[in-house]
Amino acid sequence: MNPTNNQYQDPTLKDWIMGIALLLIYLIVIGLGTFFLIPEYWHWWLLLFFISTILMVINQNRNYACRCRECGHEFEVSFLVNLISPHGVDKEGSWQWVKCPNCMKRAKATVIKVIKDA
Numbered sequence: 803m804n805p806t807n808n809q810y811q812d813p814t815l816k817d818w819i820m821g822i823a824l825l826l827i828y829l830i831v832i833g834l835g836t837f838f839l840i841p842e843y844w845h846w847w848l849l850l851f852f853i854s855t856i857l858m859v860i861n862q863n864r865n866y867a868c869r870c871r872e873c874g875h876e877f878e879v880s881f882l883v884n885l886i887s888p889h890g891v892d893k894e895g896s897w898q899w900v901k902c903p904n905c906m907k908r909a910k911a912t913v914i915k916v917i918k919d920a
């Protein structure tokens with residue numbers, strides 16, 4: 803897609819902890835929102851849910867890229883792809899179901915950390 807000078811590396815333990823902490827904060831915010839806002843203020847809850855999700859995806863977009871498991875090509879994905887593509891974790895690490903721009907295969911790609919160009 804858009805080539806950058808960014809370097810990539812496998813997520814470190816710190817990245818995993820940060821990622822899990824962020825996910826927990828996200829779930830707590832949504833959970834508390836559900837408790838305090840539903841049913842009277844459900845539209846505020848919807849807004850809260852929407853904003854939290856967007857922030858999570860922006861964070862993902864800025865800090866993470868994908869490495870194709872078929873050909874090893876490393877690439878960054880768009881905000882929209884990050885938002886809608888399935889994510890998961892297996893024994894090879896964190897993955898995202900995306901289409902590789904190099905071999906054009908739609909498959910699991912390992913999520914890797916973006917190192918901002920020095």
Ligand SMILES: [Zn+2]
Pocket residue numbers: 870871872873874875902903904905906907
């Ligand atoms: Zn590929």
